[in-house]
Amino acid sequence: MVQPVWGEWWPMQDGQPTGWKRRDFMGAAALVALALGLPTAAVAFTELDEKDAPTSHQRTLMKEVSQLVIPRSATPGAGEVGAGDFAILVLAHGLENSRKPVKDTAAYARFLRNDGSVRHVAWLERELDLRAGGDFLGADATRRAALLGALDAEAFASRASESPWKAIKALIVTGYYTSEPGGSEELRYEPVPGRFDPDLPLKPGDRAISNDWTAVDFG
Template identity: 25%
Template sequence: MERRELLKIIATFTGAAMIGGDLILSGCKSEVSTDLTFSAKNLTLLNEIGETILPKSDTPGAKDANVAEVMKTVVTDCYTPESQAAFMQGIAQMDKESQKKFSKDFMSCTPEQRTELLLALEEEAKTYNEAQNKKDDPRREALKKEDKEFNFVSSPKHYYTMMKQLTLLAFFSSEEGMTKALRYLPIPGKYDGAYKYVKGEKAFCS
């Protein structure tokens, strides 16, 4: 699967354009220098959040792909400072939300509790992101009238949206995701317009 196609799929699944998508596609780093520090605890938490989103079954899960390392790289290299700040605050907020809901931190929650929390955050994120988009609309339109739309930078999305997007990006860009979760078809492969799809089979990637 080409990266551009993957970003489109992630946007569909999360209801938001891939944050940092332009830099991810170009392979470039942000021109803004930042000094982000991800602790070992942060990375462990991100892997567990990822595993809740993409749990291991008969195929690898997010932890098998060590999605936290990719999250760290993308946030550091491709996010704006505002989105970086929102993401780092989100790491701390995750435990606060868990304490509020279950009186314990995320790492102490059962898989069922973790799933319940993330589903609640998904709904919260939808409302939050819609509000951010509405707030951005006047600024976007003003730049468009001046033919400066390329200068537009959207407001940071909800931290859970970022975490979910990065989990999907990291996993389906990994060897585990491409060769074991998806059905791997080496490039150039063979075209078969009459290939029969069986419901429930894994999708192809290349």
């Protein structure tokens, strides 16, 4: 299985993200709803606040972070399948309670929307750059992994933590396991399961079944 999870939507050209436009958000919203089994109305088809539209640096950051959460193994990593772009979109639309007002407004003051929720991607960009002493993406791969690992450990040290990283990570994992590689290659895909067996032996290396991926403990 893919390690660690300390956890194909948009086209790329020559390995670089293409331009981000309002219609990309609107069209992708329907895909999000279908992928997650949500009614289309669950994803708003309204123009996003311009502050939620990612910069090219933020998209690159989210791709790198996604790849660190679920790196390439026998299957593509989360960054490669577009989980970073997926997370940007659905964070702006409020999945994983990401539009819920935070209690500690002082800690996230510079990243708050008018509704009291946090602009997760902007927060993550600044948080990782601060931890890297300047530019997170400019650090070597080992240091990037260590910095994100430390952030992850702090965020999940307490159930009461309001760290925006919790929602970001959850949606990166969701984006990966609802992509074609994550859902049919990393997990076992059986569209028509056989008979019901309530107690089956689990052997090392057995993969979870994607039919019930939401029940999997991703770590």
